[in-house]
Amino acid sequence: MSKPVKGFSKLSKEEKITWLSEHYFADKEKGVDILKKYWNRDERLQQLHDEFIENTISNYYLPLGIAPNFLINNKLYTIPMAIEESSVVAAASRAAKFWMDRGGFHAEVIATEKIGQVHFIYTGDPQKLRQFFIRIKPTLFSSLEDLTANMRKRGGGITGIELVDKTQALEHYYQLHCTFETLDAMGANFINSCLERLAEVLQEEADAYSDFSDDEKDIQVVMSILSNYVPNCRVRAEVRCPISELNEDPELTPSSFAKKFVQAVAIANAEPFRAVTHNKGIMNGIDAVVLATGNDFRAVEAGIHAYASRDGQYRSLSKAEIKEDEFIFSIEIPLALGTVGGLTNLHPLVKLSLEILDYPGAKDLMQIVAVAGLAQNFAAVRSLITTGIQKGHMKMHLLNILNQLEASKEEKTHFTSYFKDKVVTHRDVTRAVEEYRAQQG
Numbered sequence: 519m520s521k522p523v524k525g526f527s528k529l530s531k532e533e534k535i536t537w538l539s540e541h542y543f544a545d546k547e548k549g550v551d552i553l554k555k556y557w558n559r560d561e562r563l564q565q566l567h568d569e570f571i572e573n574t575i576s577n578y579y580l581p582l583g584i585a586p587n588f589l590i591n592n593k594l595y596t597i598p599m600a601i602e603e604s605s606v607v608a609a610a611s612r613a614a615k616f617w618m619d620r621g622g623f624h625a626e627v628i629a630t631e632k633i634g635q636v637h638f639i640y641t642g643d644p645q646k647l648r649q650f651f652i653r654i655k656p657t658l659f660s661s662l663e664d665l666t667a668n669m670r671k672r673g674g675g676i677t678g679i680e681l682v683d684k685t686q687a688l689e690h691y692y693q694l695h696c697t698f699e700t701l702d703a704m705g706a707n708f709i710n711s712c713l714e715r716l717a718e719v720l721q722e723e724a725d726a727y728s729d730f731s732d733d734e735k736d737i738q739v740v741m742s743i744l745s746n747y748v749p750n751c752r753v754r755a756e757v758r759c760p761i762s763e764l765n766e767d768p769e770l771t772p773s774s775f776a777k778k779f780v781q782a783v784a785i786a787n788a789e790p791f792r793a794v795t796h797n798k799g800i801m802n803g804i805d806a807v808v809l810a811t812g813n814d815f816r817a818v819e820a821g822i823h824a825y826a827s828r829d830g831q832y833r834s835l836s837k838a839e840i841k842e843d844e845f846i847f848s849i850e851i852p853l854a855l856g857t858v859g860g861l862t863n864l865h866p867l868v869k870l871s872l873e874i875l876d877y878p879g880a881k882d883l884m885q886i887v888a889v890a891g892l893a894q895n896f897a898a899v900r901s902l903i904t905t906g907i908q909k910g911h912m913k914m915h916l917l918n919i920l921n922q923l924e925a926s927k928e929e930k931t932h933f934t935s936y937f938k939d940k941v942v943t944h945r946d947v948t949r950a951v952e953e954y955r956a957q958q959g
């Protein structure tokens with residue numbers, strides 16, 4: 519059993535692994551061997567990965583796949599996707615091809631405003647605080663000049679600082695609510711540095727403000743941090759085509775397909791239990807591209823789900839409608855992404871993913887990511903309202919089991935055909951493979 523450990527971070531990587539194996543691995547040699555199998559032979563590359571986080575003991579691989587044939591605003595893309603779930607890349611590729619033949623995806627960035635807040639407690643007269651804020655606002659802006667100089671040169675920077683009275687929500691709670699334009703950077707470091715500076719200046723200025731009583735001078739900054747909720751950093755993507763071109767399923771007419779599709783999305787909009795799964799399918803596409811391009815998928819997830827609940831109920835992120843004879847399917851989501859800074863400058867596979875995407879700026883990447891989400895959603899809903907999703911999943915499930923059983927290429931071909939019309943269970947596949955191998959001698 520594990521015991522508390524002191525000074526763990528100071529141990530070398532080898533020492534950490536030894537500690538781990540002594541405390542946790544039944545078969546120490548095997549455990550250590552697995553960890554080391556995933557080390558990169560290129561020591562410099564391994565060191566790069568070691569230094570991304572703390573206490574690194576190995577690398578955790580995710581497959582990087584590509585989905586070609588994405589026509590977005592008349593430009594053809596191959597989209598890199600890092601994801602562990604089978605069928606996602608295949609579904610994206612199929613949806614891409616389907617829409618490529620119908621004019622492709624159209625996407626537009628609606629706004630690019632990022633947000634950060636200084637959260638503070640002030641117990642004095644609210645009117646005096648408002649006066650104080652008006653007086654110090656120019657000082658707050660000028661205090662950031664050195665920090666924002668580079669960003670301003672390129673057309674970004676801090677775009678607004680407002681005092682927000684939140685005392686209705688929480689006693690004595692106020693904010694400096696700040697807005698930023700961070701161009702091709704996700705901007706987390708930039709925003710947080712600005713906010714911490716603003717917090718300092720706020721307190722210094724309060725201390726020196728002669729209209730404040732001693733108590734009022736004592737503004738308590740609780741924290742200064744960017745918000746991952748960016749409803750004004752938003753992108754929209756859509757596909758549309760005449761209903762007659764939705765010749766998708768032999769058992770449904772194009773018109774029934776369109777109506778059923780619209781109904782399925784309406785259900786996700788009306789029913790949170792379905793909405794969560796519906797949006798999860800969208801996130802299959804979004805997260806995979808966000809990860810492949812070295813962006814922060816937790817930030818993206820948190821922000822998007824908050825947006826899905828913006829009217830108080832968790833709803834579908836996508837919308838499907840029939841207008842006259844046209845089928846229109848769209849998505850609108852907040853996305854704070856970067857194509858410079860952070861991992862984008864460090865991780866060789868991220869750099870390669872950005873090269874595959876023809877070096878997008880943040881706005882291009884927002885469009886690509888939204889399209890990947892929409893494509894994934896189209897593929898999932900299409901399967902759900904026609905064949906059901908298990909057919910495709912079972913094929914991949916079968917391949918996973920065959921891989922576990924170390925099946926040869928011939929065996930894979932044989933069993934893919936054998937299980938075509940059968941239910942795939944681990945037991946049945948194992949049994950069938952054993953019998954087949956016994957027969958083959």
Ligand code: MEV
Binds near residue numbers: 603795899902907
């Ligand atoms: C599975 O990863 C995603 C789906 O469940 C999404 C959906 O139900 O729309 C297929």
